Amino acid sequence: MSDAAPKKTSQKPTRKEATSRAYHHGDLRKALIDACVHLIEDKGLEAVSVREVAKLVGVSPAAPFRHFATRTALLTAVAEEAQERLGASIADTLRAAAQETPLMQFRAIGVGFLRWSFANPTHFQVISSRSVIDYEGSRLRSRNDLIRVRMNELMCDAASQGLLRPGDIKRYQIAARAMVYGLARMYIDGQFPSWGLPVEGALAESIKVLDLFIVSISMAVALDGNL
Amino acid sequence: MSDAAPKKTSQKPTRKEATSRAYHHGDLRKALIDACVHLIEDKGLEAVSVREVAKLVGVSPAAPFRHFATRTALLTAVAEEAQERLGASIADTLRAAAQETPLMQFRAIGVGFLRWSFANPTHFQVISSRSVIDYEGSRLRSRNDLIRVRMNELMCDAASQGLLRPGDIKRYQIAARAMVYGLARMYIDGQFPSWGLPVEGALAESIKVLDLFIVSISMAVALDGNL
DNA sequence: ACCTGAACACCGTTCAAGT
DNA sequence: ACCTGAACACCGTTCAAGT
Numbered sequence: 001m002s003d004a005a006p007k008k009t010s011q012k013p014t015r016k017e018a019t020s021r022a023y024h025h026g027d028l029r030k031a032l033i034d035a036c037v038h039l040i041e042d043k044g045l046e047a048v049s050v051r052e053v054a055k056l057v058g059v060s061p062a063a064p065f066r067h068f069a070t071r072t073a074l075l076t077a078v079a080e081e082a083q084e085r086l087g088a089s090i091a092d093t094l095r096a097a098a099q100e101t102p103l104m105q106f107r108a109i110g111v112g113f114l115r116w117s118f119a120n121p122t123h124f125q126v127i128s129s130r131s132v133i134d135y136e137g138s139r140l141r142s143r144n145d146l147i148r149v150r151m152n153e154l155m156c157d158a159a160s161q162g163l164l165r166p167g168d169i170k171r172y173q174i175a176a177r178a179m180v181y182g183l184a185r186m187y188i189d190g191q192f193p194s195w196g197l198p199v200e201g202a203l204a205e206s207i208k209v210l211d212l213f214i215v216s217i218s219m220a221v222a223l224d225g226n227l
Numbered sequence: 228m229s230d231a232a233p234k235k236t237s238q239k240p241t242r243k244e245a246t247s248r249a250y251h252h253g254d255l256r257k258a259l260i261d262a263c264v265h266l267i268e269d270k271g272l273e274a275v276s277v278r279e280v281a282k283l284v285g286v287s288p289a290a291p292f293r294h295f296a297t298r299t300a301l302l303t304a305v306a307e308e309a310q311e312r313l314g315a316s317i318a319d320t321l322r323a324a325a326q327e328t329p330l331m332q333f334r335a336i337g338v339g340f341l342r343w344s345f346a347n348p349t350h351f352q353v354i355s356s357r358s359v360i361d362y363e364g365s366r367l368r369s370r371n372d373l374i375r376v377r378m379n380e381l382m383c384d385a386a387s388q389g390l391l392r393p394g395d396i397k398r399y400q401i402a403a404r405a406m407v408y409g410l411a412r413m414y415i416d417g418q419f420p421s422w423g424l425p426v427e428g429a430l431a432e433s434i435k436v437l438d439l440f441i442v443s444i445s446m447a448v449a450l451d452g453n454l
Numbered sequence: 455a456c457c458t459g460a461a462c463a464c465c466g467t468t469c470a471a472g473t
Numbered sequence: 474a475c476c477t478g479a480a481c482a483c484c485g486t487t488c489a490a491g492t
Contacts, residue, residue: 028475028476044358045358046358046359049464049465049466050465050466050467051464051465051466052465059476059477060476060477060478061465061466061467061477061478062467062468062469062476062477062478062479063475063476063477065466065467065468066474066475066476069467070466070467071465071466071467125358128412128416129356129358130416131271131272131273131352131356132273144421145421148421148422167439168435170422170423171432171435171436171439172439173422174410174413174422174424174432174436175406175436175439175440177409177413178405178406178407178409178410178412178413178436179402179405179406179409180405180409181409181412181413182404182405182406182407182408182409182410182412183401183405183409185355185405185408185409185412186401186404186405186408189355189357194371194372194375195375195397195400195401196397205398205401208398209398209401209402209405212394212398212399212402212443213402213440213443216439216440216443216444217443255456255457276483276484276485277484277485277486278483278484278485279484286457286458287457287458287459288458288459288484288485288486289457289458289459289460289486289487289488290456290457290458292485292486292487293455293456293457296486297485297486298484298485298486455492456491456492457490457491457492458489458490458491458492459488459489459490459491460487460488460489460490461486461487461488461489462485462486462487463484463485463486464483464484464485464486465482465483465484465485466481466482466483466484467480467481467482467483468479468480468481469478469479469480470477470478470479470480471476471477471478471479472475472476472477472478473474473475473476473477
């Protein structure tokens with residue numbers, strides 16, 4: 001009798017098992033995060049208010065505070081979800097390049113970063129606006145460090161295989177990250193049109209800029225053209 | 228009688244001529260901008276409220292709206308002042324490099340940008356957080372364009388003098404800007420310690436990263452070491 | 455001409471009370 | 474266990490009224 005199916009489920013019969021905290025129509029925590037993303041897309045990051053998010057979801061202004069201690073915590077959760085997807089995007093690009101040289105895999109990380117950032121400008125914006133999220137007190141820092149460690153490994157491999165022009169390996173990594181991060185910021189800040197580039201071409205151009213750098217630290221001088 | 232000096236100046240006898248709008252102790256507009264900068268330094272950009280700025284200066288909550296139509300307008304004024312100084316910093320570095328090659332003058336713009344950004348992180352933060360300022364509806368855009376035009380001129384000169392490795396000149400500029408902008412962001416976001424670099428060495432390291440790039444687009448292959 | 459005081463519609467957050 | 478309603482101290486902004 002105890003393991004009989006309860007008949008009290010007067011809600012929806014099709015219940016997703018992934019949802020944990022249930023309220024009157026599913027998973028409030030997830031619903032709040034999604035609504036927050038939509039609100040950012042609509043009105044911008046600064047316009048996000050917990051009350052507005054609550055209203056969008058259809059709960060009282062106090063309800064979100066059962067799941068997020070603070071407005072910052074809500075936005076940090078959005079950032080964490082975003083970084084999860086960014087990590088997946090980079091992993092995909094990296095997997096596709098698994099047979100290539102360490103330097104090309106290093107490049108693949110940059111390409112994955114650019115591809116994801118350009119395709120998900122809102123999420124990228126949340127990740128990179130640290131004044132509004134709790135970067136240190138979350139898994140964002142350690143997640144980010146994982147990528148950096150991978151970059152370092154690939155760089156060391158590339159150096160030991162003689163693929164790199166002699167120079168400071170750490171500096172190469174800083175340069176690559178600065179460049180790729182700067183390109184993504186230029187895109188979401190709408191700076192590409194100022195350079196006479198249509199927005200559609202921004203990703204392709206950014207990858208070419210990245211390749212310019214990769215070639216410049218590469219030992220293979222002949223490796224230019226359609227890399 | 229009409230051009231006689233009025234005796235009604237019961238305020239301060241030592242009156243700066245640069246100040247325009249006078250209130251009970253000088254120039255409210257300027258006082259608000261300064262207080263706003265201090266508030267950002269103390270509590271961060273997100274914590275800026277017009278009321279708090281007004282309280283710091285000692286006026287009523289409504290007083291600032293006589294000078295700035297909106298909170299955004301106040302922060303935009305801070306950004307404009309910041310960019311004025313950034314422009315001056317770049318002009319200084321550029322003047323010091325007036326005798327050098329176009330490519331080295333191009334580099335000087337980057338160095339000036341880095342130097343100023345690292346020395347004035349708060350102001351740089353305001354300039355670069357476009358969601359909180361009115362970038363288009365201000366002189367920020369056109370001011371910024373001036374620097375970009377100068378960069379383009381120098382790049383064209385460098386190319387016609389045979390100083391550049393063959394390649395897309397526009398791409399070189401985008402790469403340089405992305406790199407320099409990314410380095411500044413990495414600095415204010417506190418990313419340098421993650422790369423094992425002390426904060427004091429961040430500027431020097433950033434300039435070296437910039438030089439790495441300059442050398443890579445330069446025709447003079449032998450131009451390395453202590454550039 | 456420039457500022458104040460009071461008001462309006464918001465906001466984040468807390469907490470007792472409901473189911 | 475999860476949510477509501479009311480409350481508190483804030484906020485941006487407006488506007489009539491003061492000097």
